[in-house]
Amino acid sequence: MKRLAILGSTGSIGQSTLSIVEQFPERYQVAALAAGRNLDEVFAQCVRWRPRVVSVATEELAGQLAARLRQAGVNGINVVYGTQGTVTCASLPEADFVVSAIVGVAGLEATHAAILAGKPVGLANKECMVAAGEILTRAARERNVPILPIDSEHNAVHQCLRAGVAAEVKTIWLTASGGPFRQLPLDQFAAITPEQALKHPTWVMGRRITIDSATMLNKGLEVIEACRLFNVQPSQVRVKVHPQSTVHSLVEYVDGSILAQISVTDMRLPILYALAWPERPSSGLTFDLAALRHLDFEEPDFERFPCLRLAFEAAEKGGAHSIALNAADEVAVEAFLESRIPFMGIPRTIEKVLASISEAHPTTIAEVLATDREARQTARTLLQ
């Protein structure tokens, strides 16, 4: 029986994780839930799952939640809040496994705390690895704590890596749907509207990640994540456009063999993989291989998708550059969604921020967060 701390319990990964707990009651229990501001949902989750601890965004929300739980006659749940609250959940002695699914750098301190507490982490938060991958993976290696990736590409890579050892890896190939503008000619990129960019062909996602998918910055963040998670050089990571999103990624070994992972596009699969690793429980999630007819692949176009190039450059430099790439993109995407800059203004903004950033390599989470704030400020100033 594994007792889970689920950070980001009301988000889509958090909810999918709870559906896995529902499906496998003999394997998983809920020890802690950390949510943000969705009080109705986290209240319902507390009633259903009876965690030892629950965390919400603020002291005020914590008070409201505690009152509702009292009224409902639900006792014995410790209600905490804020960053300290998520850290409490992540390092709870009763938890055996931490699902890190808080979006953005907000999840960073709790993820770090989980690793410091020696708890295996299922990581759905790619910003953590982009901004602080060097710090997190070093801490994990020192404590022999496994970090199991929950996004579909890195989860696929993790599976393919089981067919060899680290020194035998030649190249990690991350697949990319290519986003809505995969086939759009370059001269039409200037006229892309937020409405067009928000239509993603394959996945339904949040607004920022949808735009990041359209610029392919999302794939760039995944390149950096792959470098950190699997301890490879940026030159060992490549992107392969694959519109069907059937092959979730591939690993090429030095002997010439390439392993690929195929599955349905359902986040429950990588979540279950992370929770159960090294076991593979029967999931009921079946890809219909009998119906498979075609798989298409293309090379990525770095001219139409300069964010991808910027990400490889930031991966190479690491440290502050990786942090700034993510931070500047978030600010630029916001500006694009508010129609303050054009689509190609996103990479231009990131490039300018990266050009102004120091070569520093933060060694603490506090330094990472400070660099993140600085980069956001630089981006905002640029956009004014």
Added chain:
Amino acid sequence: MKRLAILGSTGSIGQSTLSIVEQFPERYQVAALAAGRNLDEVFAQCVRWRPRVVSVATEELAGQLAARLRQAGVNGINVVYGTQGTVTCASLPEADFVVSAIVGVAGLEATHAAILAGKPVGLANKECMVAAGEILTRAARERNVPILPIDSEHNAVHQCLRAGVAAEVKTIWLTASGGPFRQLPLDQFAAITPEQALKHPTWVMGRRITIDSATMLNKGLEVIEACRLFNVQPSQVRVKVHPQSTVHSLVEYVDGSILAQISVTDMRLPILYALAWPERPSSGLTFDLAALRHLDFEEPDFERFPCLRLAFEAAEKGGAHSIALNAADEVAVEAFLESRIPFMGIPRTIEKVLASISEAHPTTIAEVLATDREARQTARTLLQ
């Protein structure tokens, strides 16, 4: 340093194995060579590789080879012959690894001897597994002897199986090029000539295996081989037609993940994999994933390729039925190549032989060979 006994050294797998030894002199040495009747080639191999023992088909050939070696001043090579000669090579105390690449049931006794002597086997001979898989794998399990498959499909499966454990395997998917008649309408199968059938779109191979590829009986033999090698039920093995022969096979796990193996179609890759396992040495054999554009898949057509259905049925029954499938096919293919029966006469002959065979389960290699002889005789009688 691994010292190899190479059974079938003058055949294509044998020669590729020696090219691997050439490429990795720090890893591999030649301890024994077993050839057939190609005296010039085996003489040259003896001069180059100086094995401790060499075996040829007959006493007469052994005498000739010994004389030529003496004349050439090559001393210290023990020249043996016949089945006993291959058994001597396979069980040589100085050999650490046996490459079993003698075509047909001729390699059976030597392969069995290698396993009984506790030597890891690289298996390129699929008839061994089809005819005596139950005996060979039981012996291997009892002695904890690994059998590493050298044909590309089972080698791919072996690689994909590293991403999980046996109990987690749902289905093994063997890919098939589909052969030259993949798209031929059923009503034209009656008119297929040996010349048409001998043109294989992807691989250059021997005559029998080329016809077996055209009837898909070859894939059927591989289905049986997969059942025996990986200890799965016939219902857990499926065939997927994949004309590009880029994905060499796939393994579907119960959690819904499918692992696939991709590589160049070069036999040196599976040979090196088998020799080096569990290591993956850098081989220089690179599949150009950057150039990959399309992969196509189809379901196999059991109506146009009844040999595939017959093989699944024989896999289910096992024992004498597997042996007879292979034996009857060899006789029927010979008759087809001599234009004595039409193309669809091959499955008809096999089906009749299978219908007349007992349900026996041979438990010794001698019984297997006797059953094989009987089935050949039955097929020959039928065809007269």
